[in-house]
Amino acid sequence: xxxxxxxxxxxxxxxxxxxxxxxxxxxxxxxxxxxxxxxxxxxxxxxxxxxxxxxxxxxxxxxxxxxxxxxxxxxxxxxxxxxxxxxxxxxxxxxxxxxxxxxxxxxxxxxxxxxxxxxxxxxxxxxxxxxxxxxxxxxxxxxxxxxxxxxxxxxxxxxxxxxxxxxxxxxxxxxxxxxxxxxxxxxxxxxxxxxxxxxxxxxxxxxxxxxxxxxxxxxxxxxxxxxxxxxxxxxxxxxxxxxxxxxxxxxxxxxxxxxxxxxxxxxxxxxxxxxxxxxxxxxxxxxxxxxxxxxxxxxxxxxxxxxxxxxxxxxxxxxxxxxxxxxxxxxxxxxxxxxxxxxxxxxxxxxxxxxxxxxxxxxxxxxxxxxxxxxxxxxxxxxxxxxxxxxxxxxxxxxxxxxxxxxxxxxxxxxxxxxxxxxxxxxxxxxxxxxxxxxxxxxxxxxxxxxxxxxxxxxxxxxxxxxxxxxxxxxxxxxxxxxxxxxxxxxxxxxxxxxxxxxxxxxxxxxxxxxxxxxxxxxxxxxxxxxxxxxxxxxxxxxxxxxxxxxxxxxxxxxxxxxxxxxxxxxxxxxxxxxxxxxxxxxxxxxxxxxxxxxxxxxxxxxxxxxxxxxxxxxxxxxxxxxxxxxxxxxxxxxxxxxxxxxxxxxxxxxxxxxxxxxxxxxxxxxxxxxxxxxxxxxxxxxxxxxxxxxxxxx
Numbered sequence: 001x002x003x004x005x006x007x008x009x010x011x012x013x014x015x016x017x018x019x020x021x022x023x024x025x026x027x028x029x030x031x032x033x034x035x036x037x038x039x040x041x042x043x044x045x046x047x048x049x050x051x052x053x054x055x056x057x058x059x060x061x062x063x064x065x066x067x068x069x070x071x072x073x074x075x076x077x078x079x080x081x082x083x084x085x086x087x088x089x090x091x092x093x094x095x096x097x098x099x100x101x102x103x104x105x106x107x108x109x110x111x112x113x114x115x116x117x118x119x120x121x122x123x124x125x126x127x128x129x130x131x132x133x134x135x136x137x138x139x140x141x142x143x144x145x146x147x148x149x150x151x152x153x154x155x156x157x158x159x160x161x162x163x164x165x166x167x168x169x170x171x172x173x174x175x176x177x178x179x180x181x182x183x184x185x186x187x188x189x190x191x192x193x194x195x196x197x198x199x200x201x202x203x204x205x206x207x208x209x210x211x212x213x214x215x216x217x218x219x220x221x222x223x224x225x226x227x228x229x230x231x232x233x234x235x236x237x238x239x240x241x242x243x244x245x246x247x248x249x250x251x252x253x254x255x256x257x258x259x260x261x262x263x264x265x266x267x268x269x270x271x272x273x274x275x276x277x278x279x280x281x282x283x284x285x286x287x288x289x290x291x292x293x294x295x296x297x298x299x300x301x302x303x304x305x306x307x308x309x310x311x312x313x314x315x316x317x318x319x320x321x322x323x324x325x326x327x328x329x330x331x332x333x334x335x336x337x338x339x340x341x342x343x344x345x346x347x348x349x350x351x352x353x354x355x356x357x358x359x360x361x362x363x364x365x366x367x368x369x370x371x372x373x374x375x376x377x378x379x380x381x382x383x384x385x386x387x388x389x390x391x392x393x394x395x396x397x398x399x400x401x402x403x404x405x406x407x408x409x410x411x412x413x414x415x416x417x418x419x420x421x422x423x424x425x426x427x428x429x430x431x432x433x434x435x436x437x438x439x440x441x442x443x444x445x446x447x448x449x450x451x452x453x454x455x456x457x458x459x460x461x462x463x464x465x466x467x468x469x470x471x472x473x474x475x476x477x478x479x480x481x482x483x484x485x486x487x488x489x490x491x492x493x494x495x496x497x498x499x500x501x502x503x504x505x506x507x508x509x510x511x512x513x514x515x516x517x518x519x520x521x522x523x524x525x526x527x528x529x530x531x532x533x534x535x536x537x538x539x540x541x542x543x544x545x546x547x548x549x550x551x552x553x554x555x556x557x558x559x560x561x562x563x564x565x566x567x568x569x570x571x572x573x574x575x576x577x578x579x580x581x582x583x584x585x586x587x588x589x590x591x592x593x594x595x596x597x598x599x600x601x602x603x604x605x606x607x608x609x610x611x612x613x614x615x616x617x618x619x620x621x622x623x624x625x626x627x628x629x630x631x632x633x634x635x636x637x638x639x640x641x642x643x644x645x646x647x648x649x650x651x652x653x654x655x656x657x658x659x660x661x662x663x664x665x666x667x668x669x670x671x672x673x674x675x676x677x678x679x680x681x682x683x684x685x686x687x688x689x690x691x692x693x694x695x696x697x698x699x
Contacts, residue, residue: 022187023091025050025058025685033316034059035066038100042128043091043121052317054685057328059313060297061216063305064334065186068214068348069094072182073103075346081179084109085170087160087200088188091121095153099134110154110175112166115145118157122147125155145169160188161196163203180342181211190217190242197242198287201256205288210340212347213256213289218331219248219296223630224656225327225683232686248627249294249333256292256337292337293348297329298625302576304349314575318453318522320433320499321682322555322571323607323623323660328684330625361603361628362645368633369649370657370676370695375419377408378690379678381432384663385444387465392665393422393483395446395463396431397678399690403430403451409481410677410694412667417675417694424463426485431457433555433661435503437514439535445488445514449499454522456497460533462486492540495531497521502558504565508543508586511536515565515584520554526573528552530584547593550582557610557619564591566617566638571606577624579604581617581636598636598643605631609664613672615639618699620674621659631659633697648697658689672699 023043028050030037041047050058069084076082086092089111098104113121125131125148135150142148146169148155154173158166175181183204189197204213220226221243233240246252295303301310319325336348382397390412398404407422434449434457442465449457466482501519505512514533520526528551532543556570556578564584572578581596608622608631619634632648650657662679666672674697680690 029055029058035062039093039096052319053321060301064300072212072346076180079180082107083179083181086111086184089113104152108152112156115157118147146173177207181208183213186216190240193241194245201287212343213337215335219333220331224658227656228683228689229686252294253292256287256289289337291344294335297332300334320453324681364644364646367649368646370697373417373694375417377419378692380661382678383434383436385436385438386665388442395436421480422483423480424483424485429457433499437503447503456521460488462488490538494540500554504558505560507563518553526552526554544590555606559610559612561612569605577604577606598641602643607660611666620664623660
């Protein structure tokens with residue numbers, strides 16, 4: 001066999017393997033109640049429970065495809081004949097589900113996949129009484145590429161790339177080219193080189209004048225999540241070809257609608273080849289399609305799934321991976337393209353992901369540079385605090401070693417940093433998404449956090465650095481800093497346990513208070529209460545607060561500001577990012593909340609870090625639902641109530657820099673340099689990424 005044919009066959013086999021993994025994940029989601037499908041289980045050897053993030057990801061995929069299929073069947077309910085043509089169907093159970101609920105009146109489902117896949121599926125159907133019972137009692141013997149031929153179901157074994165063979169096989173199987181037809185491609189076309197996938201789109205439009213094309217695939221290949229996603233599929237020998245020429249929803253729409261003379265510029269990054277397409281002129285319908293709507297999965301989930309259904313889904317399993325969920329959804333899309341007037345009624349409808357659509361992103365021409373720090377240190381959900389000049393204390397979080405109680409300190413020496421072990425006098429427990437708030441004299445207050453989404457970490461600690469004897473040898477011969485950890489027993493009415501909150505120092509009548517605001521816990525999706533802890537008396541107390549309280553949120557930022565604090569962003573109860581700014585100002589009687597109307601309105605985000613420098617709020621990183629890149633640095637001028645966004649130049653960072661679930665410290669106010677520590681996340685089924693080293697950003 002020629003080498004090129006062996007390579008092609010090897011890649012085809014790898015692509016077929018993605019079907020096996022996908023169906024196991026769908027079975028897991030169905031078993032946990034995300035959707036009802038009694039037939040998928042018959043296509044797997046063993047049911048395996050996936051993580052909640054993967055279950056949610058496969059739910060939204062299933063929901064989007066089901067939404068489009070149901071809409072098509074509704075629009076065509078009065079037609080004498082209608083068809084569903086599933087390309088690369090794998091072990092999908094669509095026919096069996098629709099047949100079970102009587103949704104296939106005057107409809108036939110055609111499935112096309114590699115002959116090996118079709119052969120395996122046929123064997124599974126024939127050996128299972130439940131699956132076989134949905135077919136005609138007397139099936140004709142398989143002939144040519146038609147492996148199963150029942151009244152409402154035809155299974156064909158043909159390579160989708162072979163246009164003439166597909167056309168011939170479908171015709172022989174009874175496809176009516178004039179009947180309304182839904183063409184479904186669920187993560188299929190992207191595995192083909194684009195000349196083949198574009199050809200499929202063209203012949204579908206040419207042969208099916210009344211049709212709806214539905215695609216579910218990946219987008220955004222160049223941001224950190226996208227790079228990890230691509231690397232995952234490259235390791236599986238299943239390259240995502242469509243990402244090169246069609247990297248976002250706008251490009252996917254153009255793929256179906258625009259006629260363009262293109263200049264293709266190819267380049268390589270991190271060993272991955274890309275093509276940039278420069279469009280020179282446009283007109284109508286190069287692929288033969290009339291209308292096209294393309295939504296990323298954040299837009300679909302927040303815009304086209306009812307709030308009641310979202311509440312149901314979000315209550316199925318403990319969940320605290322919001323960043324990864326939104327990033328997964330921003331890297332997949334659902335597309336519908338129509339041919340013929342009837343099929344226009346079946347197109348997806350546009351719905352904003354937020355009641356207030358994101359404003360257009362206005363970037364400063366100035367780019368800030370990120371530089372790595374040669375120290376091996378990683379962590380997700382870690383809390384940091386600057387306990388003294390040049391000393392950053394890091395508590396809690398998780399790493400490759402799991403969730404632990406190890407405490408580290410970054411110590412500045414000259415122009416560099418080193419990581420030092422910390423030996424606390426008392427165990428602080430497992431904590432993620434807690435707070436560590438700096439106090440005068442090298443001390444800090446550690447509050448809140450969780451060990452799991454069902455188990456908040458209770459107890460409040462005051463930790464104090466031993467400045468008299470900062471470094472001492474430990475049994476491991478590594479330098480160790482002694483840390484006094486004292487569990488504080490407070491009087492008064494304490495706040496409910498929480499994580500993803502903020503804890504900030506404010507002043508009232510000459511005393512310092514720890515103000516705990518927002519967050520979430522095992523029963524509340526987001527909290528809006530504010531709680532004052534008098535640090536001198538170790539007493540939770542009430543102080544009069546006037547003004548409109550900011551809406552409930554978690555994963556926001558709060559920075560000390562003029563005796564009060566300034567809050568920005570976060571995630572609301574519905575899982576929608578916030579972009580508002582509010583100041584808690586001291587008054588004679590207590591405090592008052594004031595909303596800051598920033599212009600232009602900042603893009604909403606959460607899981608960021610923030611600092612106040614002079615009269616400017618510096619917001620770093622985070623997660624947003626905006627389609628353009630990832631957040632860099634946002635500067636909000638609190639005096640003029642204006643803002644500007646800066647992108648980060650990460651070309652000198654040799655790994656994908658994920659700035660969420662991370663820490664940030666302003667280590668030198670004079671030099672105005674930020675030290676970004678930890679961060680990363682569980683990138684859906686593509687693996688967990690940890691930023692392996694701290695990064696500095698000069699402002």
